[in-house]
Amino acid sequence: xxxxxxxxxxxxITPENMETWKMLLIRExxxxxxxxxxxxxxxxxDTSEYKVEKDYYFVMGDNRTxxxxxxxxxxxxxxNIIGEALLVYWSWxxxxxxxxxxxxxxxxxxxxxxxxIR
Numbered sequence: 001x002x003x004x005x006x007x008x009x010x011x012x013i014t015p016e017n018m019e020t021w022k023m024l025l026i027r028e029x030x031x032x033x034x035x036x037x038x039x040x041x042x043x044x045x046d047t048s049e050y051k052v053e054k055d056y057y058f059v060m061g062d063n064r065t066x067x068x069x070x071x072x073x074x075x076x077x078x079x080n081i082i083g084e085a086l087l088v089y090w091s092w093x094x095x096x097x098x099x100x101x102x103x104x105x106x107x108x109x110x111x112x113x114x115x116x117i118r
Contacts, residue, residue: 004075013040013050018025021050023074028053051059072074 005011008029009022015038016069025032025042030050040048040091070076093107 005056006059007052007055009052011050011052013042013048015028015040015087024056025050027074057081058067085117087117088112 005024013021013032014035018032018034018040022032030043031041035041037044042050055078057078058070059076061069086091091109091112092104095108096104098104
């Protein structure tokens with residue numbers, strides 16, 4: 001499972017998961033490295049834990065399979081969010097595959113389209 005960090009979370013850093021958390025630490029202004037004997041150093045201190053300093057969000061691109069999002073470039077810090085969703089643009093049953101176009105078009109949820117998000 002994917003874990004989106006929030007301020008105050010304690011993350012266990014290991015040589016195996018270091019690459020997963022490396023960009024987050026760098027964005028928070030820290031250095032991280034692993035030695036030949038598998039010791040983790042954050043800001044040149046030998047440690048295996050890191051306390052998250054900011055709240056983060058997972059941000060999905062506009063096309064799940066053909067766009068870069070948090071799976072590619074990492075989590076987004078709260079301070080970088082400059083807007084919010086206003087309304088539902090389009091809505092249909094997400095459980096129907098795109099290969100079933102006829103069934104998919106029949107699943108359009110007209111009562112949700114153009115509705116303001118509360």
